[in-house]
Amino acid sequence: MQLQVLDLADEAATTRLAEDLAVVLKPGDVIALQGDLGAGKTTLARAIIRALADDPDLEVPSPTFTLAQDYRLARFPVFHFDLYRIGSPRDLIEIGFDDAIRSGAVLVEWPERAGDELPADALTLAMSQGAHADTRRVVLVGDPSRWERRLSRSVAIRAFLDDAGWSNAARRHLNGDASSRRYERINLGGQTAVLMDHPVEANDLAGQARKAARAAAKLAENTRPFQAFALALGERGFSTPTVFAHDPAAGFMLLEDLGADTCVAGQPPAPIPERYATAIELLAALHAMRLPDTIPDGCGSNYRLPAYGLDNLVAEVSVALEWGFPLMLGRPVDGEDRASFLALWRPLFAEILAGPVTWCLRDYHSPNLMWLGDRQGICRIGLLDFQDTILGHPAYDVVSLAEDARVTVAPDLETALIDRYVAARAAAEPGFDAPGFRRAYWILSLQRNTRLLGTFARLLLRDGKPHYMKHYPRIWDYLDRAFQQDVSRPLKLWYDAHVPRAFPDRMDTSDRYGIAPD
Numbered sequence: 001m002q003l004q005v006l007d008l009a010d011e012a013a014t015t016r017l018a019e020d021l022a023v024v025l026k027p028g029d030v031i032a033l034q035g036d037l038g039a040g041k042t043t044l045a046r047a048i049i050r051a052l053a054d055d056p057d058l059e060v061p062s063p064t065f066t067l068a069q070d071y072r073l074a075r076f077p078v079f080h081f082d083l084y085r086i087g088s089p090r091d092l093i094e095i096g097f098d099d100a101i102r103s104g105a106v107l108v109e110w111p112e113r114a115g116d117e118l119p120a121d122a123l124t125l126a127m128s129q130g131a132h133a134d135t136r137r138v139v140l141v142g143d144p145s146r147w148e149r150r151l152s153r154s155v156a157i158r159a160f161l162d163d164a165g166w167s168n169a170a171r172r173h174l175n176g177d178a179s180s181r182r183y184e185r186i187n188l189g190g191q192t193a194v195l196m197d198h199p200v201e202a203n204d205l206a207g208q209a210r211k212a213a214r215a216a217a218k219l220a221e222n223t224r225p226f227q228a229f230a231l232a233l234g235e236r237g238f239s240t241p242t243v244f245a246h247d248p249a250a251g252f253m254l255l256e257d258l259g260a261d262t263c264v265a266g267q268p269p270a271p272i273p274e275r276y277a278t279a280i281e282l283l284a285a286l287h288a289m290r291l292p293d294t295i296p297d298g299c300g301s302n303y304r305l306p307a308y309g310l311d312n313l314v315a316e317v318s319v320a321l322e323w324g325f326p327l328m329l330g331r332p333v334d335g336e337d338r339a340s341f342l343a344l345w346r347p348l349f350a351e352i353l354a355g356p357v358t359w360c361l362r363d364y365h366s367p368n369l370m371w372l373g374d375r376q377g378i379c380r381i382g383l384l385d386f387q388d389t390i391l392g393h394p395a396y397d398v399v400s401l402a403e404d405a406r407v408t409v410a411p412d413l414e415t416a417l418i419d420r421y422v423a424a425r426a427a428a429e430p431g432f433d434a435p436g437f438r439r440a441y442w443i444l445s446l447q448r449n450t451r452l453l454g455t456f457a458r459l460l461l462r463d464g465k466p467h468y469m470k471h472y473p474r475i476w477d478y479l480d481r482a483f484q485q486d487v488s489r490p491l492k493l494w495y496d497a498h499v500p501r502a503f504p505d506r507m508d509t510s511d512r513y514g515i516a517p518d
Helices: 011-022 041-053 097-103 111-117 144-163 205-217 224-235 273-287 310-329 335-353 395-402 411-428 434-461 466-483 486-498 509-513
Strands: 002-008 030-034 068-072 077-082 105-109 123-129 136-141 170-174 182-188 191-197 243-247 252-256 294-296 302-304 358-360 369-371 381-383 390-392
Touching (some): 030 111, 041 105, 041 170, 077 097, 144 243, 144 252, 224 243, 224 294, 224 302, 273 358, 273 381, 335 486, 395 434, 434 466, 466 486
Antiparallel strands (some): 002 136, 068 077, 170 182, 243 252, 358 390, 369 381
């Protein structure tokens, strides 16, 4: 099916097209570059590879004589084939064509020589000379189910950037989060920004399942909550990205780039204690404030914060019943075990819901905390990913940081962070209930890490994102810490009886799912 027809006026337009393709390319994709000699196939392939590598000077030789070139890039491997000199489609086996498709993305010049060996869902770019010597016409043909949504979204982003005054800006893929949101770093003459792409969920079974799961967890469905909290937190003295441009209907935002300096360092990454200390002081300052339940959304109306209730606390731990425990057990959890598991949580959740309430940012951990060294005090923490903020117990975000799911927080650092938070709250509020807070901390440690056992398994099995499984051993370690507390004894006994620690030693997730360990 013909998807788009583009007229490229010059080499800059070719580079724009290459970047628009590179940011949406995925492993398993095949781009077939079709056209006569001099049509610009190699030029476009070279521009796509350089965009993927984020290196405009990368040496990208034509594979005319070698038949294939491979590039082991940070995102995924890329393979560049020139099939002009092959004798027949059977030769593709010898040059590793099928293996390349299985392990990365593939660019193919002279794809017609592949015959029936070219995948049916390849994206074909038919290139031809335009009206003038430097112009090219490109007709994009492909399987709509694989390509149409991605391509139309990428074209719409380019139009959004043009309207925002960022015409001809370079686009580079940024690692995203566990949601359906995508991110790009935008560069125009050395000035950078971050593009957030928050699309409406696809109306298929998988999209409906994701939407239902987010509704149960009371997660943001569009960009309005992000803008609301960017403004509300900024007005209260916290460092949030300035919103340069916003199209709430399309789900696009152009945001201030807070840089790449985080609160972790080393390989594998580990917390920088002084920065985590500043991050915990930020939470203490936020939680000491009187915070409203309704805020302006920056779009002409108000946003009312959702609140944690028994329904979604139960829904969150139930993710472990639906995805995490079945993965570990190799079978579904039966009805009686489900009932006994949820019954143990109800009195604990009653304690949490009877406790104090504040703004829970919910994803308050290392990927979302930037270090702004040129600022002072708690303003040195740049906040990201706060659109899912909910009214809930203040201990939740303390757990998110002190038991960071992405990096290992050592027990002594965890204790120091809790103590620092309690001391700051007690100094600001003489009546602060420190013992009650510590008890709530361990309840929410159990709740959050149980949920993550299910969430990471769901990302693997439903969404095809296996790399989160490398965090499983860390989540188990945090659960073991919580199991040492008196409040957790009934749940510890349930886990011991129903979730065998023999889940291949709980430590081989890297080998099982083909991912590198931390």
